[in-house]
Amino acid sequence: MEGMTSFSVVAEGLRKRYGDTWALDGLDLAVPEGMVYGLLGPNGAGKTTVVRILTTLVRADAGRATVAGFDVATQSAQVRHHIGLTGQQPTVDEILTGRENLEMWARLHHLGAAAARRRAGELLDRFGLTEAAGKRVRHYSGGMRRRLDLAIAFILAPRVLFLDEPTTGLDPRSRTEVWQSVRTLVADGGTVVMTTQYLSEADHLAHRIAVIDAGRVVADDTPERLKSQIGGDQIDLVVHEAGDLTEAAGVLLRVTGAEPAVDADTRRLIAPVRDRIAALTEVMRELSRLDIAVEDVALRRPTLDEVFLNLTKERTAA
């Protein structure tokens, strides 16, 4: 433990094999209490396996993990008391109404009839489903279903909430609704561990991100610091003619002193810059002197996408 921080989730050297492949290959994780922690990685990186081990659904082949201070392997009953889980597949019952779904799961959590009714009412309110409470879930939108699923995971106000790709397959509007709900969860002081393949989602929601690739954590930091790892500002240029790419790359190299990344398909060149505006002005002047038509130009911070590709690329190269 470092200083005063206490951790909701600690995992050390988790390994899990499925057939011939190691889904997890020595994964370490430390999730501080009270934050949204994003597990980011491509398909098959091992994100879901981590969540399944931490929620007591699957046993690790090696390594150990604690959730809310309890060992997932030897104290699984206690762990289950303190966690909520929303998996990739919604568990809501289409034939029942939103309220009936919540009440049913509340009863399965052994709240009495009155307490179950009260808790269902509170959660419907909180997740913006009061109006639809009496409607059967089959008439709900994708976003409403996911929110109801989140509400079910939240019945016992868990100390650690696990969300496995909570917005996969949702339209942008529903996604924003779900994000809103997740934010209100941490406002109460709970910890959220979520997996996602969407970098924008991690960027929006997570206070801290672990990038997972091939069953290991390859980076673990705040979104901002991850982005600055790859460098500062960049100049991002799209030329009109593919034939001009080589000449434009030469211009960027002369001005910025760095070899630009060139994508021939999109006719895009990217190079890091230090003196932002001066460099941009110089590049544009040079291009116009050489008569190179420019379609688009921008100065920007690297996106998480680039961080991600960079991190996972390093690994495949290594």
Place this chain on the structure above:
Amino acid sequence: MTTLISPAMPRTRIERLRWTLADGWVIARSYLIHLVRNPTAILNLLFYPMVMVLLFGYVFGSAMNVSGGGDYREFLMPGMFGQTMAVGVMTTMIVVATQATRGVTDRYRSMPISQSGVVLGRSFADLVGSVLELAVLLGCGLVVGWSWHRGIGAALAAVGLLLLLRFSLIWVGIYVGLMLSPESASGAWIVLLPLTMLANTFVSPDLMPGWMGAIAEWNPLSATVAACRELFGNPGWGGGSWAAEHALTLAICWPVLITLIFLPLSARRYRRLDR
């Protein structure tokens, strides 16, 4: 602010049993709501048995002989009761397979609830469904001229044997359902339906080729059906073979044996989902 104390885990055996029963009831009740709200389920429940009774009772029945004599529809109905119980295993399999893929099983397993309550709820629900199916079928039987002739006590004993068979098959359904995708669970018809006919359900085994008749005699379903014919006082029970002579004993032994094998297997399968 939310302050919610989660209920303490049960400590004594009695408390655990109470939790298990309560969970079972909650799950069974949601199944009943499904049945009431789902028109296709009700249609299936009501119409399918009627159509089958008409089809077998009249279309095929016109060409059927009962070995030892007697009315074919009187002979048929206990067979249909038994077949309905056996085919009920499909419901269990499909529900179990669907819940496993839809994340419901994961949610149960990540919750501080009694896992045996979940399974018990499933069997409650399935038994309640089977009682309804059986009631509909008994009604259909009475309409086409079937009846019981040995008093209400024996008739109820026959119903008990039918439900015992259904109960034992729940564990087969859970075991197989946990191994299959919902699609292949639905496809289990192809195997199941012939098995329900390779029995004394529709035709007496002594009218079949010798080897086939022998298999049919020893089919667990045959034991239940023959015992029901005996208890209802319908024609076509008894016969030369040991299995046919001891139908009542076998109708109890088979389901008990199936339960003894498949209950631990399905419990083990459920626990091993964490592999």
